[in-house]
Amino acid sequence: MNPNRFRSAASLRLTLAGLVLVTAGAGLAMKSSWSDDTADSVIFHGNGKAPGCVVCHGAHGEGGGNGAFPRIGGQPAAYLEAQLRAIRDGQRANAVMAPSVAGLDDDRLRAIAQYFSRQEVGTYPPAPEASQARTSRGYRLVMFGDWDHGVPACADCHGPALNGVAPAIPGLTGQTAGYLSAQLDAYRNGQRPANALGLMPRVARGLSPDDITAVSTYIATLRPGGVMEAPAAPEAASWKPRAQSPEDFTPPPDTAIPEGPYGDMIRLGESIFNDTPTGASKYVRNDLSCRNCHLDRGRLASSSPMWAAYVHYPEYRKKNRLVNTMQMRIQGCFRYSENGIVPPSDSPEITALVTYFHWLSTGLPVGIKPPASGYRRLPPPTGTPDRGRGAVVYAANCAMCHGEDGQGRVAGGRVVFPPLWGPRSFNWGAGMHQVDMAAAFIRANMPYGAGGTLSEQDAWDVAAYVNSHDRPQDPRFVDDVETTREKFHAKHRFGYYGRDVEGVTLGTPAH
Ligand code: HEC
Ligand code: HEC
Ligand code: HEC
Ligand code: HEC
Numbered sequence: 001m002n003p004n005r006f007r008s009a010a011s012l013r014l015t016l017a018g019l020v021l022v023t024a025g026a027g028l029a030m031k032s033s034w035s036d037d038t039a040d041s042v043i044f045h046g047n048g049k050a051p052g053c054v055v056c057h058g059a060h061g062e063g064g065g066n067g068a069f070p071r072i073g074g075q076p077a078a079y080l081e082a083q084l085r086a087i088r089d090g091q092r093a094n095a096v097m098a099p100s101v102a103g104l105d106d107d108r109l110r111a112i113a114q115y116f117s118r119q120e121v122g123t124y125p126p127a128p129e130a131s132q133a134r135t136s137r138g139y140r141l142v143m144f145g146d147w148d149h150g151v152p153a154c155a156d157c158h159g160p161a162l163n164g165v166a167p168a169i170p171g172l173t174g175q176t177a178g179y180l181s182a183q184l185d186a187y188r189n190g191q192r193p194a195n196a197l198g199l200m201p202r203v204a205r206g207l208s209p210d211d212i213t214a215v216s217t218y219i220a221t222l223r224p225g226g227v228m229e230a231p232a233a234p235e236a237a238s239w240k241p242r243a244q245s246p247e248d249f250t251p252p253p254d255t256a257i258p259e260g261p262y263g264d265m266i267r268l269g270e271s272i273f274n275d276t277p278t279g280a281s282k283y284v285r286n287d288l289s290c291r292n293c294h295l296d297r298g299r300l301a302s303s304s305p306m307w308a309a310y311v312h313y314p315e316y317r318k319k320n321r322l323v324n325t326m327q328m329r330i331q332g333c334f335r336y337s338e339n340g341i342v343p344p345s346d347s348p349e350i351t352a353l354v355t356y357f358h359w360l361s362t363g364l365p366v367g368i369k370p371p372a373s374g375y376r377r378l379p380p381p382t383g384t385p386d387r388g389r390g391a392v393v394y395a396a397n398c399a400m401c402h403g404e405d406g407q408g409r410v411a412g413g414r415v416v417f418p419p420l421w422g423p424r425s426f427n428w429g430a431g432m433h434q435v436d437m438a439a440a441f442i443r444a445n446m447p448y449g450a451g452g453t454l455s456e457q458d459a460w461d462v463a464a465y466v467n468s469h470d471r472p473q474d475p476r477f478v479d480d481v482e483t484t485r486e487k488f489h490a491k492h493r494f495g496y497y498g499r500d501v502e503g504v505t506l507g508t509p510a511h
Contacts, residue, residue, distance in 0.1 A: 039111035042104065050099035053112070061116040062123055067176025068096075073119035074174075074224065078167035080113035082195070091193045124174045127221040135231045138218020141211060142228070147296045149206035152449050154215065157199070157401075159411035161228055162219060166409075168195060168400045173224040180216035188212075197397065199449045244363040246370035251299050251307045251360040262355070269356025272349055273298055273306075276338060277415075280349045286339040286472070287408065287415045287424040290353075293337065293432060295445055298360060301372040302444040302451065307361040308373035310354075326354050336430035339472045375440040381460040385435055385494055387501075390465025393458045397447050406469060421469035428474035428489075428497050428507050435494040438463035468496045470506050481507045 046052040053072075058064050061073025072080060086092035088101040088109065101109065130138070140146075142162065145153040155162060157169055164171030172180060186192035188204035207215065222228060239256040254270070257263045272279030274297055276289040291297055298306035313326040322328070327345040330353055334340045343349045364370065395404070401417040402408055408419035419425040431437050443459035445451040454462070474497065477484050484507070485498030497507045 039108055039115060042100075042108065043112055043115055047100060047102070047104060049102055050097075053100065053116075056097070057116075060119040060121055062121045063125065063174065063176075063179075067125055067178045070179050071121060071124070071174040072116045073121040075117060075170050076164055076166035076168065077110075077113045077117035079164070079170045080116055081110050082168075084109040084113060086193060093191065121174060121224065124223060125176045125220070128177050128217055130217045130221060132232060134214045135218055135221070137211065137214040138216075139228075139231050141207070141215045142218060143230075145296070146206060146211070147300055150449075151203050151206035152296075154203075154219075155228075156416070157449065159416055160414045161224075161226060161412050162222060163224055163412055165401075165411045165416050171224060172219050173222045173226070175220065177213075177216040177220040180219055181212050184212045184216065195400070197400070197447050197450055199447070202449055241362050243365070246308075246311075246364055246368055246372075249301075249307060249364055249370065249372070251305075252362050257359070265352050265355040266359045268348070269352035269354070270297060272352055273356060275414075280334075280338075280340075280343065282341070283334050283343045283349065284338045284340045286419075286426065288338060288418050288426060289415075290333065290337075292418045293441065298357070300445075302376070303441065304374050305360075305372055306357040307364060308370040310357040310361040311364050311366045312369040312373055326357065330354070335475055337426045337432065339425075339427040339430075375437060376444065377436055377440045378443055378456050378459065381439075381457060385439070385460040385464035387461070387464040387468045389458075390461035390463070393454070393462040394465050397454065397458075398462065401448065406466065420466050421471050423472060425471050427472035429476055433467055433471065433495075433497070434492050435460070435463045435467050435496070438467055442466075464494060464496075468499075468501045468506070470504065470508075473507065473509060477509070481505060481509075 042052060044052045044054055046055075053061075056064060056069040057072050058069075061071060061075075063069050063071035063073075083092060084101055084104075085106065087094045087098060088104060090098070104112075141151070142154045145151045145156070154172065157165070158172050159165045159169070162172040183192060184204045184207065187194060187200045188207070190201065192200075194200045204212070239253055241252070244250065257266050268279075273290040273294075277284045277287060293303065294300070294306060295303040301308075309329070310326060313329055314323050315329075316322070317324045317329075319332070320328075324332075325345070327350050330350055331342045331345065335342050398420075402420050403417070405422075406420040407422055407424065408415055409417040426432050432441065439456075439459045439462075442463055443452070443454055443456060447453070474484055474488060476488050478487060481498045489495050489497040499506055
């Protein structure tokens with residue numbers, strides 16, 4: 001018998017006074033089979049130094065100990081594996097469980113992670129009681145975030161019902177409020193390492209201690225696979241319209257949407273904006289929603305906000321050599337960004353969107369072009385953007401969410417991370433296909449939750465990489481790619497339409 005085993009068992013008891021019984025009991029159970037070190041044996045009987053996983057986390061990884069031991073069943077395997085490595089190597093401090101993974105090699109950790117990932121969890125800790133104020137603040141953080149403090153909605157990354165998005169993002173449902181808030185505190189204080197993009201520490205630092213309590217309590221009331229319902233509306237806000245400066249404008253809070261037909265139309269517009277393939281299904285032929293490129297539901301100053309757009313139309317546009325009304329401008333985004341069919345300008349969809357934008361711009365003077373309108377272009381790059389360098393930037397900063405293949409990710413039947421190229425993305429006529437436009441958008445807003453962290457050169461290179469893949473044909477296509485390129489793409493600096501990349505002419509109708 002290795003004496004170390006006793007030492008680690010003893011220190012385990014010291015760090016874990018409350019669990020002495022559990023661990024001591026498991027210590028006996030593991031003795032018989034500790035030398036059989038298959039993954040199963042570790043899971044059920046331990047590694048010879050400390051108890052098996054199921055002692056604390058339950059046979060299906062459902063969690064236990066009143067939330068001291070988190071749910072791990074059904075979580076993405078790659079996420080679990082990353083946590084197991086971090087706990088084994090001491091980057092994620094966990095004195096309670098470290099002995100259970102000590103000495104296990106990467107292959108074994110992977111096999112254990114896969115086992116728990118396959119489990120279906122059926123029972124959850126009881127839902128906590130929460131005050132209405134806390135529930136509604138928690139719900140708002142989950143659904144809308146707090147962009148003033150740099151916090152995107154939890155659901156934007158953790159999936160529509162917070163059930164996680166493989167490979168990297170865990171589900172939050174089925175954990176207790178205590179576990180969730182402890183993790184948020186640990187991220188906030190730098191005690192828990194995050195993945196390479198550092199997303200969660202940013203999110204957690206944007207939350208106040210009250211926010212952490214509210215969001216953790218609210219999430220603990222949700223059930224995996226369940227549907228999230230809006231809690232009763234908070235007290236009507238005492239918000240009053242007032243004139244504001246276009247330099248520093250805040251759109252009204254959505255608690256200020258009035259009742260009645262005008263308010264209903266605003267709400268319809270907002271819902272079409274947030275889920276366009278569903279809300280305007282007749283007119284959309286890809287997986288993109290307006291909000292994918294106009295973040296925070298069209299409010300965010302750094303991503304061509306709709307309040308800023310509303311007040312500078314009608315406007316002359318070179319793209320179609322016409323004075324464009326707001327209706328026509330929106331039709332343009334349907335035709336190109338949505339790779340769709342143009343809705344009639346008096347259709348309910350266009351009316352709803354225009355009404356939503358009109359309301360968002362409450363208090364903003366008309367006839368000026370606010371500095372926030374459009375995407376703020378970057379200074380020109382030194383040299384031509386390099387798609388080879390961009391591929392490296394992409395793998396490190398984007399693939400986690402948008403996929404190695406750029407096709408995005410779906411969870412719970414909904415597109416969580418939109419496709420960046422290919423048949424379900426925007427087409428060759430969309431503004432985003434221009435490398436300078438994409439570089440501007442990406443630099444300010446991506447990686448999601450960490451906008452502004454890429455260097456300008458990285459943004460140019462990754463924009464070149466994204467936009468040098470094929471996508472749906474330019475709807476203005478005439479005759480052949482060469483003619484179409486001459487006619488509509490000649491002026492685009494660094495444009496890829498009609499160019500040969502890896503033996504393929506981009507924009508060729510067959511693609
Ligand atoms: C003695 C109890 C105990 C045992 C045995 C144990 N764990 Fe844990 N585990 C914990 C505790 C406590 C935490 C939460 C620590 C924290 O708050 O960060 C945890 C956290 C985890 C996490 C991180 C969960 C997440 O959502 O990030 C994973 C994964 C995990 N355990 C897997 C395992 C596996 C696999 C085994 C068996 C090899 C195991 N644990 C054995 C107590 C235990
Ligand atoms: C920009 C994407 C993003 C957003 C937004 C986001 N998260 Fe996360 N979250 C992640 C990623 C990625 C991980 C796992 C890897 C890591 O630690 O970075 C994670 C992990 C977590 C964990 C640890 C789970 C566990 O099992 O230990 C908690 C808790 C959490 N997030 C809560 C939240 C809450 C609450 C919000 C909203 C206020 C939120 N997250 C918003 C990306 C995000
Ligand atoms: C943490 C996940 C995450 C990461 C990492 C990430 N994105 Fe995104 N990206 C999103 C989400 C979510 C949206 C949609 C935003 C919304 O709807 O609010 C988006 C939207 C986009 C869009 C516009 C919509 C589309 O489909 O074309 C582009 C372009 C984009 N991202 C490029 C990138 C690039 C390039 C990187 C790497 C530098 C990157 N993203 C990293 C989550 C991510
Ligand atoms: C793939 C990304 C993408 C999607 C999806 C998208 N847009 Fe846009 N949108 C853009 C780009 C790029 C611009 C041009 C911004 C610029 O010129 O700086 C733009 C501009 C606009 C403008 C004009 C802004 C201004 O200030 O002039 C409006 C209005 C608009 N979009 C509405 C919509 C609506 C409504 C939808 C959904 C039906 C939508 N967009 C979907 C990328 C997108």
